[in-house]
Amino acid sequence: MSRFLTDPELPFCKGCGHHLIVRNTVKALEAIGVQPLDVVLVTDIGCHGIVDGNFATHTVHGLHGRSVALGAGMAMALPPQKKVVVYIGDGGATIGLQHILEAARLNVDLTVVVHNNMLYGMTGGQPSGLTPEGFRTVLTPQGYPFPHHDLPRLVHDAGAPFAARVVGLGDFSDVLRQALETEGFALVEVLEICVSYGVKMNPDLRLKELAQQAGYEPGVWTRPSRPAFRPVPRETSSLLDMEPVEVRYTSPLEGRYALVLGGSAGEGVQQAAELLAQTAIAAGLHATKKGSYPVTVGVGFSTAEVVLSRPPIFYHGVTQPDAVVITSADGLENQRERIRKMAGGILWLDASLPVPETGAEVRVRDFRGRAGARNAAVYALWTFLQETGVIPAEAFAETVRRSSLGQHIPENLLK
Ligand code: SF4
Numbered sequence: 001m002s003r004f005l006t007d008p009e010l011p012f013c014k015g016c017g018h019h020l021i022v023r024n025t026v027k028a029l030e031a032i033g034v035q036p037l038d039v040v041l042v043t044d045i046g047c048h049g050i051v052d053g054n055f056a057t058h059t060v061h062g063l064h065g066r067s068v069a070l071g072a073g074m075a076m077a078l079p080p081q082k083k084v085v086v087y088i089g090d091g092g093a094t095i096g097l098q099h100i101l102e103a104a105r106l107n108v109d110l111t112v113v114v115h116n117n118m119l120y121g122m123t124g125g126q127p128s129g130l131t132p133e134g135f136r137t138v139l140t141p142q143g144y145p146f147p148h149h150d151l152p153r154l155v156h157d158a159g160a161p162f163a164a165r166v167v168g169l170g171d172f173s174d175v176l177r178q179a180l181e182t183e184g185f186a187l188v189e190v191l192e193i194c195v196s197y198g199v200k201m202n203p204d205l206r207l208k209e210l211a212q213q214a215g216y217e218p219g220v221w222t223r224p225s226r227p228a229f230r231p232v233p234r235e236t237s238s239l240l241d242m243e244p245v246e247v248r249y250t251s252p253l254e255g256r257y258a259l260v261l262g263g264s265a266g267e268g269v270q271q272a273a274e275l276l277a278q279t280a281i282a283a284g285l286h287a288t289k290k291g292s293y294p295v296t297v298g299v300g301f302s303t304a305e306v307v308l309s310r311p312p313i314f315y316h317g318v319t320q321p322d323a324v325v326i327t328s329a330d331g332l333e334n335q336r337e338r339i340r341k342m343a344g345g346i347l348w349l350d351a352s353l354p355v356p357e358t359g360a361e362v363r364v365r366d367f368r369g370r371a372g373a374r375n376a377a378v379y380a381l382w383t384f385l386q387e388t389g390v391i392p393a394e395a396f397a398e399t400v401r402r403s404s405l406g407q408h409i410p411e412n413l414l415k
Contacts, residue, residue: 004036006056014348015191017168017207018048025085028176032083039083042071044096045124046089048115057085065095068112072103075110076231083180083182084110091120093151094129094172100151100187104160107184113176114151114187117194125197130189134212136201148214155187162186164220167211170282175220184228192218249283249395256309257390258318260338262331263377265293265302269327271405272377273304276385277398279309283391289314295354301334308390324360326366326383327376329353349385350376363387371413378405384415401412 004026012018015054029039039057043049045064052059062070071086073225078084092383093100100112105202118135125138130151134143162182165174168190179186191211193199202210221284243365259276263269270291277287294300310399324339325348326332332339332353339347344361349355351366371379378400385393397414400406 002030004029004039004056005054005336007054010054011050011194012047015195016047017117017190018051019171020168020170020283020383021113021190021192021194022048022051022340024176025113026171027171027173028180029083029085031173031177032180033113034081038081039085040071040074040078042074042086044086044088044092044116046092046120046124048087048089049203050328050348051087051278065068065092065097067092068096068103069099071112072106072108072383077106080093080109080228085180086110086112088112088114089121090114090116090128090130091123091126093326094149097129097149097154100155101158104163104185104187106229107159108128109163109184110186111176111179112185112187113190113193114152116189117192117198118148119194119197120302121194121197125194125201125367128229132210132216135198135205135210135214138197138201140348142200148216151189152187152219155185156223160185160187160221161223161225162220163188163222165189165191165218167208167216168192170209178220180397183225191218240369244371245281246292247282247284249279249392251280251283251285251308251310251391253285253308254310256311256313257291257323258308258321259306259308259334259384260318260321260324261304261327261377261381262304262324262332262335263302263327265296265298265300265301265382267328267373267377268375268405269304269331269377271403272381272400274389275378275399275403275405276297276306276381276396277308279396280306280391282399283395285310285391286313288313290332291314301330303331303334315412323348323384323388326350326353326379327380328373329387332356346388348380348387350380375409375413379413 036056041059044067071084075084127137129142129149132148152165156163161184225350277289280287286309290305293302322345339358345360347360365377367380
């Protein structure tokens with residue numbers, strides 16, 4: 001078995017062309033001499049995408065049509081010796097056509113393998129933008145009435161240094177090898193017929209004849225090479241070059257602490273949460289901050305989730321908060337369900353609000369009365385730190401005073 005596969009039993013229907021695409025990809029990867037963990041395989045939604053578990057490479061499963069965008073982001077961030085390969089179907093390529101064209105135009109360093117079986121196989125055989133005219137599908141039993149996109153030509157015109165189309169029969173690994181060896185964007189469209197839906201609706205068609213009749217011209221289209229797009233040179237990327245934050249404070253926290261701050265838009269909730277996260281980092285912790293608010297931005301609730309942690313944070317979601325701090329009726333309404341489900345932890349609640357149903361310990365404090373609406377969030381977090389000591393409250397006060405918020409904070413508020 002190839003070192004690129006963990007399981008040679010592929011999860012496709014018997015006779016599906018996806019089998020051959022995988023075998024040829026593996027052969028091409030072996031030919032260029034990379035190691036499995038030098039490869040990131042990004043798959044899309046579709047039958048091809050369920051192959052993730054068979055590959056011994058890194059694998060990432062994208063949303064429908066978005067795998068090229070996802071792969072492009074990775075290709076721009078990873079060191080040049082890593083290979084990013086995107087698997088996408090004709091349906092995904094139709095949905096994400098603009099992503100493909102932009103990646104080709106920018107010359108992002110990735111290889112896209114389009115599994116063109118001329119219909120959406122996973123969802124029951126509907127036509128896509130790559131379905132050829134006259135091809136029968138469940139939605140077009142009389143034959144598809146429109147001409148198909150010519151994907152290799154489109155990416156070639158967009159500037160791709162390598163574009164190819166192959167009929168997905170036999171050994172086409174050499175074309176995939178050339179694509180993988182291209183510096184910059186390469187796309188290979190592989191023609192197949194879905195044996196479950198395509199053959200059923202078009203029993204008289206054979207792949208080679210179909211390709212010919214549909215004007216699916218096999219070939220390779222190249223352009224002189226040009227440098228692959230790197231927004232920031234990888235060796236000097238801002239991430240790698242980032243100045244380490246000076247650790248000025250200490251924190252007794254050993255594990256992870258998740259806090260939710262809920263208030264109203266325009267009352268500094270997001271900024272207060274960011275200042276808390278910054279203080280935590282300056283106290284030697286890892287921190288994440290995630291904000292949510294309605295699309296209207298300036299009215300309604302504003303909620304921030306902050307995770308503080310001694311170990312690195314690999315998941316920044318908050319399922320069970322240790323603390324919820326609520327400063328306004330909007331915040332309470334937005335977080336009511338989460339608060340109701342709390343079986344422990346602490347709820348800090350503004351004194352103006354009714355105590356909601358909760359299993360958390362409730363601490364009522366006069367945030368708004370003491371600090372006013374504009375400063376209620378920052379004052380609430382300072383109160384939370386005073387009472388928990390997760391990080392020193394004075395450190396937070398210092399961060400606030402140094403920030404643009406500092407000038408609006410009354411002298412004695414955070415003392
Ligand atoms: S439904 Fe079609 S595309 Fe999906 S695995 Fe079966 S033959 Fe392949």
